[in-house]
Amino acid sequence: MNKSQGNEFDYIIVGGGSAGCVLANRLTENGKFTVCLLEAGSDNNSMLVKTPGAFSAFMFLKKFNWSFDAKPRKDIRNGDPLFVPRGRGLGGSSATNAMLYIRGQKQDYDHWAELGNDGWSFDDILPYFKKSETNSRGESELHGGDGPLQVTDRPAFYEISKRYIEASQQAGFKVTDDFNGSDQEGVGYYQCTIKDGKRCSAAHAYLLPVLSRPNLTVLTHAQVSKVLLKDKQAYGVDVYVKGAKRTLTATKEVILSGGSIASPQLLMLSGIGDKSELTQHGIDCVHELKGVGKNLREHVDACVLVKSKKTDGFTLSVTGLLKMVPDAMKYLTGKKGKLANSILEAGGFIKSNDNENRPDIQLHMLPLLYDDNGRDLKLLSQHGFSCHVCVLRPESTGTVSLKSARYQDAPEIDFNLFSDKEGKDKTVLINGMRQLRKILTAPALAQHYENEVHPGNAFETDEQIFAKAKERIGTVFHPVGTCKMGNDEMAVVDNQLKVHGIDKLRVIDASIMPTLTSGNTNAPTMAIAEKIADMMLTH
Ligand SMILES: Cc1cc2nc3c(=O)[nH]c(=O)nc-3n(C[C@H](O)[C@H](O)[C@H](O)COP(=O)(O)OP(=O)(O)OC[C@H]3O[C@@H](n4cnc5c(N)ncnc54)[C@H](O)[C@@H]3O)c2cc1C
Numbered sequence: 001m002n003k004s005q006g007n008e009f010d011y012i013i014v015g016g017g018s019a020g021c022v023l024a025n026r027l028t029e030n031g032k033f034t035v036c037l038l039e040a041g042s043d044n045n046s047m048l049v050k051t052p053g054a055f056s057a058f059m060f061l062k063k064f065n066w067s068f069d070a071k072p073r074k075d076i077r078n079g080d081p082l083f084v085p086r087g088r089g090l091g092g093s094s095a096t097n098a099m100l101y102i103r104g105q106k107q108d109y110d111h112w113a114e115l116g117n118d119g120w121s122f123d124d125i126l127p128y129f130k131k132s133e134t135n136s137r138g139e140s141e142l143h144g145g146d147g148p149l150q151v152t153d154r155p156a157f158y159e160i161s162k163r164y165i166e167a168s169q170q171a172g173f174k175v176t177d178d179f180n181g182s183d184q185e186g187v188g189y190y191q192c193t194i195k196d197g198k199r200c201s202a203a204h205a206y207l208l209p210v211l212s213r214p215n216l217t218v219l220t221h222a223q224v225s226k227v228l229l230k231d232k233q234a235y236g237v238d239v240y241v242k243g244a245k246r247t248l249t250a251t252k253e254v255i256l257s258g259g260s261i262a263s264p265q266l267l268m269l270s271g272i273g274d275k276s277e278l279t280q281h282g283i284d285c286v287h288e289l290k291g292v293g294k295n296l297r298e299h300v301d302a303c304v305l306v307k308s309k310k311t312d313g314f315t316l317s318v319t320g321l322l323k324m325v326p327d328a329m330k331y332l333t334g335k336k337g338k339l340a341n342s343i344l345e346a347g348g349f350i351k352s353n354d355n356e357n358r359p360d361i362q363l364h365m366l367p368l369l370y371d372d373n374g375r376d377l378k379l380l381s382q383h384g385f386s387c388h389v390c391v392l393r394p395e396s397t398g399t400v401s402l403k404s405a406r407y408q409d410a411p412e413i414d415f416n417l418f419s420d421k422e423g424k425d426k427t428v429l430i431n432g433m434r435q436l437r438k439i440l441t442a443p444a445l446a447q448h449y450e451n452e453v454h455p456g457n458a459f460e461t462d463e464q465i466f467a468k469a470k471e472r473i474g475t476v477f478h479p480v481g482t483c484k485m486g487n488d489e490m491a492v493v494d495n496q497l498k499v500h501g502i503d504k505l506r507v508i509d510a511s512i513m514p515t516l517t518s519g520n521t522n523a524p525t526m527a528i529a530e531k532i533a534d535m536m537l538t539h
Contacts, residue, residue, distance in 0.1 A: 007246065008250075009034045009035060009217065009248065009251070010033040010252040011027055011034075011036070011253050012038065012236065012248055012254050012255065013035060013038065013257055014038050014227075014257060015039065015257040016039030016257075017087060017092015017509065018093060019509040019526065019528065020039070020202075021091065021094075021203050021207040022529035022533065023255060023508060023532075024037040024210075024216060025209075026529075026530065026533035026537070028210065029537075030537065034217070036218075036219065036248060038219050038223075039090055039092075039219070039221075040224070041064070041089030042063060044091050048064070049089070049091070049095045049201065050198045050199055051199070051331065052099060052192070052194050052339065053331070055098055055342060056098075056343070056373065059374065060373075063089070066085070069082070069083060069410075070413040070415055073417070076473055077471060078471060082473075083375075084477075086259055086262075090207060090208075090218075091202050091207075092202065093522070094193070094203070097477070097520075099194055099199060101133075101192055102180065102520040103180045103519065103524060104184075105517070106122040107358060107518075108122075108515070108517045108518050109517075112485070115486055116486060117487075117495045117514070118495050119495055120485070120495060125528075126142070129144065129180075129527045130143065130147065132148060132149045132530050133149050134146055134148070134151065135151045135191070136150075136152040136191075142181060142182065148205040148206050149200060149205045149206075152195060154189065154190070154192050156346070157345070158312065159312050162346075163445050164365050164387075165189070167443070167444040167445040168187035168350075168439045168442070170443055171439045173186065173348070173350050174187070178191075179519070184349045184359055185351070185359050186349065186350075187347070187348030187363065187439075189345055190344060190346070190347055192341070194341070196335055197336060197339075198340075202526060221241060221242045222240070222241045223239065223240050223407065224238065224240075225238045225239065225240060225245075226238050227254050227266060229270060229272075229505075232502050232503060233504050234250070234502060234504045235504070237254060254506075255505075256483075256507045257529070259509050259510060260480050260482045260509065261479060263483050263511045264292050264492075265293070267289070267483065267507070268292055268401075269402070269407055271283055272499065272502065275288045277293075277401060280402075283402075291489070291491055292483065292492055293411075293482050294482070294484075295484045295490060296400055296480075297398075297479070297481040297515065298415050298417075298476075298478060298479050299391060300394055300396070300417050300429065301473070301474045301475055301476050302389050302433055302469040303370075303388045303389070303454065304433060304436055304440065304452060306384050306440060306448075306451070307450040307453050309447060312367075313367035313384065314343065314367055314368040315368065315383055317381045344365070344366060345367070346365045347363045347388075348362070348363045349361070349363070349392070349518070350363065352435060353431050353435075359392060360428055360432075361391065361431075361435065362390045362518070362519060363389060365386070366388070367385050368384070368385065368386065369384040369385070369386055369453065370386040371386070371472050389436050390476050391429050391432070393516060395424050396418055399412075399482075426466060430465050433465055433469065440452075456468065478516065478520065480511060480517075480521060482511045483499075483512055484512060484513070484514045492511075496532070497512055497528075497532050508528065508532050512528065
């Protein structure tokens with residue numbers, strides 16, 4: 001993995017995550033350019049990463065995860081910090097994520113174009129979703145048939161998933177078999193980035209198959225500390241490879257693909273950001289861009305936890321683990337069974353009220369009692385299921401800012417949840433929880449539903465529901481927007497993802513999204529990288 005061709009390359013890519021792996025593949029494809037991909041974490045060659053059912057089991061291991069904590073806020077989780085998992089190692093967050101394949105809604109991208117980002121409408125980006133995808137259902141007008149990312153239908157193992165979908169229909173919600181079809185709305189089973197019982201991370205899809213290309217160098221355990229700039233032009237990076245400092249130069253471009261937390265941090269450490277903030281940490285401001293680290297957007301998420309009359313879900317108990325033994329055997333011998341699946345089987349996209357013209361809520365259903373990213377072990381040992389409601393297009397924005405000028409120190413992450421002036425995020429969330437309760441009390445779930453563990457059936461008014469929801473509020477691990485694309489004074493990159501005011505420097509990852517897409521963010525990030533790689537090679 002650690003082959004190296006000297007210190008000079010055409011392109012240097014910082015971060016081997018969802019975007020970085022796509023770029024490393026595409027920019028080396030025609031053989032004309034040398035590329036060095038620098039990844040702070042390991043090669044991620046671990047059974048834990050490969051096994052879909054291990055999702056969440058290794059969430060807290062620093063080897064695979066940066067495991068940040070957000071700035072605590074008194075009214076959120078009673079003052080406990082929100083956990084911010086971010087994948088570390090080849091594949092980045094796609095190596096630790098829940099593998100749900102979702103693109104979002106057409107209007108999300110059309111909105112980016114309306115904001116002045118020419119070339120970013122849905123029709124512009126659709127070819128890149130298709131280019132990246134092999135859908136197990138075959139090629140169609142909307143789906144790809146021979147891309148590197150493997151998207152498959154999953155067998156449903158948990159009865160509660162089936163009942164949840166039936167109950168949704170009884171409660172008046174549509175059922176769909178394709179959240180990425182012409183209309184996202186509906187409840188159903190998720191398609192996942194899993195192939196032959198193994199996780200298909202961005203590394204598995206794009207990077208590992210091309211590692212032998214002579215023009216591609218991949219360095220792992222290589223943490224970049226800053227981008228080197230001269231006369232407002234990027235010419236290389238300082239990087240610590242297994243702790244030893246090296247300086248690498250890029251003749252064409254440096255590309256930041258460190259994700260929504262690390263990319264703005266690296267820009268600031270390199271002297272690009274809000275001058276007053278940089279000065280505070282003793283960093284010379286090379287170029288002032290006030291928007292770096294601002295506009296942090298995240299899918300805020302509340303859960304309804306339900307105690308089950310049945311015992312067919314997953315529990316972290318001696319009997320629960322014993323029940324998994326046959327599945328472990330099936331997995332070890334043939335990559336089949338529950339461990340070959342994401343535990344998130346069912347969910348959907350619904351409207352929080354009848355006046356909405358498109359879904360503004362996403363539902364995730366887990367066949368276990370799950371809160372605090374699995375850290376609430378007492379809850380996990382009981383029988384039940386967890387129904388999550390997330391606000392698809394939150395208006396609150398937060399920040400990623402420096403805690404110090406040291407690259408080793410985590411930045412400060414402040415989601416600033418529910419800070420939007422109109423209070424829309426709160427309203428959508430409460431209405432979404434009410435919609436969910438309609439599903440939970442539909443006849444198809446009667447044999448499972450015993451009572452609400454959280455918020456609790458007694459909590460009925462908006463204020464009661466909201467107060468309880470905040471005690472267990474979470475996010476869906478989709479931070480975006482901290483290096484947003486645009487033309488206004490808070491924009492960091494232009495529509496070619498070039499950093500405003502700096503030559504030979506781009507940011508290509510989830511941080512460039514000006515607003516959140518309506519759904520999980522892995523596929524959109526990879527499509528963004530596909531699109532820019534194509535632009536770089538053809539212009
Ligand atoms: C727990 C979890 C569950 C999720 N579930 C889903 C899901 O089911 N479906 C979905 O679509 N999306 C999901 N997501 C979100 C999705 O995976 C991310 O939006 C996407 O992977 C982001 O891609 P990225 O390229 O922006 O960043 P990442 O994939 O996070 O890549 C950034 C890479 O840069 C590296 N890096 C950072 N700093 C440095 C540095 N200084 N030097 C060198 N390397 C550095 C990191 O180690 C990392 O490998 C989930 C995310 C998480 C964390």
